[in-house]
Amino acid sequence: MKKYSEMSKEELLKEKESLLHALEEYKKMNLSLNMARGKPSVAQLELSMPMMDTLHSEADMVCEDGSDCRNYGVPVGIPEARRLMGSLMEDDPENVFVFGNSSLNIMYDQVARSYTHGICGNPPFSKQEKIKWLCPVPGYDRHFKITEYFGAEMINIPMNADGPDMDMVRDLVENDPQVKGIWCVPKFSNPTGIVYSPETVFAFAALSPAAPDFRIYWDNAYCVHFLYDDDHPFIPEILSECEKAGHPDMVFKFASCSKITFGGSGISAMASSKNNLADIKKTLTVQTIGHDKMNQLRHARFLKDHDNVIEHMKKHAAILRPKFELLEATLDNELLSRGIGNYFKPKGGYFIAFEGPDNTAKETVSLASDCGVVLTGAGAPFPYGKDPDDKWIRLAPSFPTPEELEKASEIFAVCARLAYLKTLTA
Amino acid sequence: MKKYSEMSKEELLKEKESLLHALEEYKKMNLSLNMARGKPSVAQLELSMPMMDTLHSEADMVCEDGSDCRNYGVPVGIPEARRLMGSLMEDDPENVFVFGNSSLNIMYDQVARSYTHGICGNPPFSKQEKIKWLCPVPGYDRHFKITEYFGAEMINIPMNADGPDMDMVRDLVENDPQVKGIWCVPKFSNPTGIVYSPETVFAFAALSPAAPDFRIYWDNAYCVHFLYDDDHPFIPEILSECEKAGHPDMVFKFASCSKITFGGSGISAMASSKNNLADIKKTLTVQTIGHDKMNQLRHARFLKDHDNVIEHMKKHAAILRPKFELLEATLDNELLSRGIGNYFKPKGGYFIAFEGPDNTAKETVSLASDCGVVLTGAGAPFPYGKDPDDKWIRLAPSFPTPEELEKASEIFAVCARLAYLKTLTA
Numbered sequence: 003m004k005k006y007s008e009m010s011k012e013e014l015l016k017e018k019e020s021l022l023h024a025l026e027e028y029k030k031m032n033l034s035l036n037m038a039r040g041k042p043s044v045a046q047l048e049l050s051m052p053m054m055d056t057l058h059s060e061a062d063m064v065c066e067d068g069s070d071c072r073n074y075g076v077p078v079g080i081p082e083a084r085r086l087m088g089s090l091m092e093d094d095p096e097n098v099f100v101f102g103n104s105s106l107n108i109m110y111d112q113v114a115r116s117y118t119h120g121i122c123g124n125p126p127f128s129k130q131e132k133i134k135w136l137c138p139v140p141g142y143d144r145h146f147k148i149t150e151y152f153g154a155e156m157i158n159i160p161m162n163a164d165g166p167d168m169d170m171v172r173d174l175v176e177n178d179p180q181v182k183g184i185w186c187v188p189k190f191s192n193p194t195g196i197v198y199s200p201e202t203v204f205a206f207a208a209l210s211p212a213a214p215d216f217r218i219y220w221d222n223a224y225c226v227h228f229l230y231d232d233d234h235p236f237i238p239e240i241l242s243e244c245e246k247a248g249h250p251d252m253v254f255k256f257a258s259c260s261k262i263t264f265g266g267s268g269i270s271a272m273a274s275s276k277n278n279l280a281d282i283k284k285t286l287t288v289q290t291i292g293h294d295k296m297n298q299l300r301h302a303r304f305l306k307d308h309d310n311v312i313e314h315m316k317k318h319a320a321i322l323r324p325k326f327e328l329l330e331a332t333l334d335n336e337l338l339s340r341g342i343g344n345y346f347k348p349k350g351g352y353f354i355a356f357e358g359p360d361n362t363a364k365e366t367v368s369l370a371s372d373c374g375v376v377l378t379g380a381g382a383p384f385p386y387g388k389d390p391d392d393k394w395i396r397l398a399p400s401f402p403t404p405e406e407l408e409k410a411s412e413i414f415a416v417c418a419r420l421a422y423l424k425t426l427t428a
Numbered sequence: 429m430k431k432y433s434e435m436s437k438e439e440l441l442k443e444k445e446s447l448l449h450a451l452e453e454y455k456k457m458n459l460s461l462n463m464a465r466g467k468p469s470v471a472q473l474e475l476s477m478p479m480m481d482t483l484h485s486e487a488d489m490v491c492e493d494g495s496d497c498r499n500y501g502v503p504v505g506i507p508e509a510r511r512l513m514g515s516l517m518e519d520d521p522e523n524v525f526v527f528g529n530s531s532l533n534i535m536y537d538q539v540a541r542s543y544t545h546g547i548c549g550n551p552p553f554s555k556q557e558k559i560k561w562l563c564p565v566p567g568y569d570r571h572f573k574i575t576e577y578f579g580a581e582m583i584n585i586p587m588n589a590d591g592p593d594m595d596m597v598r599d600l601v602e603n604d605p606q607v608k609g610i611w612c613v614p615k616f617s618n619p620t621g622i623v624y625s626p627e628t629v630f631a632f633a634a635l636s637p638a639a640p641d642f643r644i645y646w647d648n649a650y651c652v653h654f655l656y657d658d659d660h661p662f663i664p665e666i667l668s669e670c671e672k673a674g675h676p677d678m679v680f681k682f683a684s685c686s687k688i689t690f691g692g693s694g695i696s697a698m699a700s701s702k703n704n705l706a707d708i709k710k711t712l713t714v715q716t717i718g719h720d721k722m723n724q725l726r727h728a729r730f731l732k733d734h735d736n737v738i739e740h741m742k743k744h745a746a747i748l749r750p751k752f753e754l755l756e757a758t759l760d761n762e763l764l765s766r767g768i769g770n771y772f773k774p775k776g777g778y779f780i781a782f783e784g785p786d787n788t789a790k791e792t793v794s795l796a797s798d799c800g801v802v803l804t805g806a807g808a809p810f811p812y813g814k815d816p817d818d819k820w821i822r823l824a825p826s827f828p829t830p831e832e833l834e835k836a837s838e839i840f841a842v843c844a845r846l847a848y849l850k851t852l853t854a
Contacts (some may be wrong), residue, residue: 039500047498051485059477072473074465074691102528105714117544117555118578128554130545144717151714263502267722286575290533291570294720296693305510401738 005341005427006419018075018201018423024416025373035410040192040352041401042265042318049317050263053304057296065302077286078279079271083298086125087271089308091257092224092239098273099282102293105258105270109219112146112254112272115285116182116215117152122281124215126183136174136184138166140355140394142192145185145221149385154182156385161194163346165202170184172209179212181237183219189238190224193355193383193396195348197235207243209252217278219242220255224351226308226315227261233349241273250275261309261318261352269294269301284377322352325399331410336415342391342422354397355383358418363392365421366414373415390426410428431767432845432852444849450842451752451799459800462838466618466778467827468691471553472542475740476689478728482723483722491728497721501710503712504705505697507540509724513697515734516651517683524699525708528719531696535645536574537678538698541711542608542641543578548707549811550641550813553578553608564592566781566820571611571647575811581609582811587620589772598635599647603637609645617651619809619822620783621774623661629819633669635678643704646672646681652734652741652844653687655749657773667699676701685727687744687778688737695720695727705735735745748778755780755837762841769819769847780823784844789818791847792840801839 005294006014059061063071065080078084079100087094101108110288120126127133135154138161139147149156157174165188174181186206189199206218215280220240228234244252253272259268274282305311330347333356343358358366370377378396383386397414399407432440433802454511465587473557482491489497491506500663504510505526509806514521553559561580563572575582583600585592591614600607612632614624632644646666654660670678677700700708712802755775759782769784784792789806796803808812822838825833 041500044496047496050498054483054485054487057480058529059480061480063473063482070470070473072692074467075797076684103720104716104718114540114544118540144714147714151711165615260500264498264722266498266502266718267720285577288570288573289536290530290691294529294693294723297720297723318746390845422571 003339006422007341014423014427018420018427021262021416021420021423024370024420025420028373028413028416031374033399033409035374035402035406036197037374037398037402037407037410037412038259038376038378040398042261043321043401043403045321046318046400047264049314050304053263053300056233056303063299065170065295065299069295071299072131073171073207075293076295077290077292079293080298080302082302083269086305086307087257087269087299088259090311091222091255091271091273093241093255093273095277097279098271099279100269100271100298100340101292102270103258103260103267103297104372105223105256106144108256108270108272109145112219112282112372113152115282119285119361121215121217123278125184130180132180133182134178134180136171136181137385138184138186139385140193140396141185142221144384146203146385149183149185159184160301160386161196163196164199165196168205170203172205173215173234174210175211177212182213183210185219185221187221187223188240188311189222189352192223192347192351193353195346195351195353195355197349198237200238203238203240203243206240207247207249207250209403211252216239216252218253220253222255222257226262226311227318227352229326229351230317230349231316231319235349241275246331251277254278259305262305262314263301269298273308282388315357315362322400325404325407326354328404328407329397329399332415337352337418340419342418352398352400354399356395356397356418358393358395359422359425360391360393361425362418363389363395364397365424366418369417373413373417375410377414429765433767434787437853440849440853444846444853445840446471447846447849450750451795451846453809454839454842455778455801456797458606459526459802459835460837461828461832461839462802463824463828463833463836463840464802464804465827468685468687469747469829471829472744472826473690474638475743476730479689479726482729483512483726485747489722491721491725491726493625495721495830497725498751501699502721502727503716503718504844505711505719506721506724508726508728512728512731513683513695514699516737517648517681517697517699519681519699523701524697525705526695526697526719528687528696528722529686529693529723530808531647531649531682532570532753533688534682534696534698535571535647538708540575540577541708545711546642548703556606558606559608560604560605560606561809565811566619566822567611567817568647569804569808570612572811573829575611580703583649583692584811585610587617587622589622590625591845593623594628597604598631601635601637601642603638607637608639608641608833609643611648612644613649614666615648615661616644616774616777617655618649618777619779621772621779621781623775624663624708629664629666629669632666633673635675637678642678643739648681648735650687652737653744653778654741654776655745655752656775657742661775667701669703677703680704685731688729693723738758746828751761751830752780754833755823755825758837758841763844766845768844778826781821781826782819782821783843784819785848785851786819787816787842787851788848789815789821791850792821793846794845795846796840799839799843
């Protein structure tokens with residue numbers, strides 16, 4: 003395929019005209035396709051429907067500690083759910099609290115609590131002059147919204163192939179006491195799919211923060227969300243690494259079953275040191291009498307243990323993998339072959355991050371929208387929604403059917419080409 | 429029965445000796461009885477077990493607006509759940525948001541949000557010099573814990589037979605701009621069982637607060653929780669009354685299904701004006717992608733509508749009523765007949781508040797604890813846990829079996845008598 007960079011002006015204009023024509027044809031189709039959010043597809047949701055029969059009207063509702071899951075209480079989660087989530091997070095169940103259906107809400111609450119009451123006896127963020135937050139980019143828009151909402155100054159940290167730029171992280175964390183946190187998605191990072199290398203994890207554990215209330219917000223959202231059955235990247239467990247390095251209280255870990263069972267009705271968990279958990283429990287018991295233990299019991303009985311979850315995740319992978327492959331083939335054949343953009347081929351997670359030419363992301367998203375293809379807003383993977391180069395687009399292939407995805411990918415490629423042509427011929 | 433006030437010193441000492449002997453006998457029994465919390469009993473929980481079969485593995489999981497309840501989204505609740513909760517709260521579904529399993533958590537979040545971001549454009553509580561909160565007493569301990577946690581100065585408001593002392597409320601709300609809220613349980617109030625009169629509700633609606641961000645926190649926790657099938661006290665609907673009175677934004681209403689279906693796994697809701705809800709939604713969408721819609725759907729399909737819920741609540745009442753009657757008979761026969769204390773006979777709700785002689789509550793709770801009967805801590809129904817007269821004890825007859833309750837009530841009466849005797853013979 004001839005690269006755009008090798009085309010003459012005339013060839014470029016001809017190409018543009020032909021694509022504009024294609025675009026008009028797409029517009030006439032009245033399509034409604036969506037690659038915007040990392041939602042499980044209907045086929046994936048069906049995988050967990052047998053879970054609905056575990057807690058029927060005659061089922062035993064008593065959990066292992068003897069609590070009736072139907073009644074009030076047990077704010078930190080039932081034992082079998084703590085064990086299950088601990089097995090997925092590689093943590094001792096004693097260090098795991100299980101909450102409700104949303105790990106995002108746990109993260110929000112953690113930041114809110116730090117803002118109003120401080121962490122482990124440190125002054126509340128609201129009483130400190132200024133707080134700053136490190137944001138590896140591109141990253142997860144909903145993380146950034148939380149820290150924006152609480153007025154943190156967010157600092158972009160470039161993502162490398164093995165994780166965030168740790169020299170920059172170290173420099174900021176160790177020298178600036180206003181730096182209170184960093185958002186991390188260590189495995190199959192949202193949206194790049196990158197997996198932190200062991201060296202990156204060790205570098206995190208070795209940090210000596212200037213602020214006593216600095217914490218790593220380790221959102222292990224995709225801890226068992228592999229795309230390939232026999233290719234499971236390994237990363238060291240951060241909580242124990244921090245403990246070994248002498249910083250036992252430096253991490254809050256988060257995980258969720260939303261992409262294991264049901265997007266809206268999973269269970270979520272937090273793991274941390276005993277100190278941190280004791281501190282959190284003080285708020286928790288003011289906030290609620292307890293989370294939904296019946297849903298915790300339902301998950302524990304259906305998902306059972308780590309090995310069983312891995313088998314379950316293979317079924318998800320069987321549905322997701324062809325979608326990733328289809329999207330990757332389209333990107334390879336239609337864009338990369340023309341010298342347009344690049345992307346990392348993920349081994350798990352929910353996203354592909356397309357790094358287009360500068361100044362093309364907004365235009366691509368806008369053109370796709372005109373054709374009825376909804377993409378994540380350009381800029382979303384950056385704090386304040388500002389991609390300095392206007393080049394990153396997060397693609398979420400999970401929700402559409404294969405047929406829808408094929409069409410959506412095809413249209414995306416045409417729009418990306420056209421957006422690039424517009425910059426070349428401007 | 430001879431009243432203690434009519435007994436001679438010698439008679440009192442003899443009575444005391446006899447009760448101390450009875451106490452020793454109770455201690456030998458190694459009892460473990462609990463009248464501390466308003467938990468539904470196992471028999472009540474069984475009433476909702478058929479709900480567990482509504483969402484089985486073959487069930488349709490799509491709600492009325494076409495959303496798949498298994499997936500992400502719909503942060504304000506599915507239409508059928510909003511309609512159901514609206515029917516119980518007497519509000520237009522448009523004014524109702526349905527959340528997760530805990531109405532306490534909604535209230536916590538509302539205060540937290542007001543603290544960090546303010547209400548409808550007003551300065552955050554955290555940036556205001558001081559905030560004050562009106563607390564009708566005796567009241568609900570978990571309400572007071574929330575406002576204590578956020579540093580509000582809590583002011584006791586005496587409860588009369590028809591609700592809080594509205595002259596005092598009016599004086600404080602209309603003249604002190606630091607007064608930002610009042611906790612209300614308008615129907616079968618926790619713990620007195622009192623129902624606000626229409627005049628009290630109208631007086632609330634007519635308030636002209638000094639603070640633009642003053643709100644009434646109207647926790648209608650027992651909106652359909654009647655003990656007698658044909659005696660349902662009426663109170664006017666506060667949201668529409670406030671609107672009529674020209675203060676449409678002055679109320680946040682809360683309700684929950686925890687004591688309709690399952691203590692730990694109900695659904696909860698908030699109702700308010702369009703202005704307030706729009707303000708809340710801004711936070712909500714940062715906080716979570718949505719609450720557990722499958723549990724919302726389960727509730728909507730099982731509870732159906734207001735009339736069906738009333739029929740369901742009659743089954744609860746059939747279990748609860750004899751317990752209240754048993755406890756009331758014990759209080760009447762063992763305490764009131766001896767001129768000891770008083771209480772209001774509730775027509776609904778979960779509690780009886782025993783108003784003993786001054787300086788007896790702590791001692792009564794302590795003596796009962798020695799016999800293996802756990803009561804709510806003396807002082808709990810007051811801000812900061814301080815009952816100025818040390819005389820109120822909240823009794824929760826719902827959770828024990830009838831046999832356990834009989835024994836627990838008997839022991840309570842002996843302990844209350846003994847505590848009073850100690851003050852009389854000191």
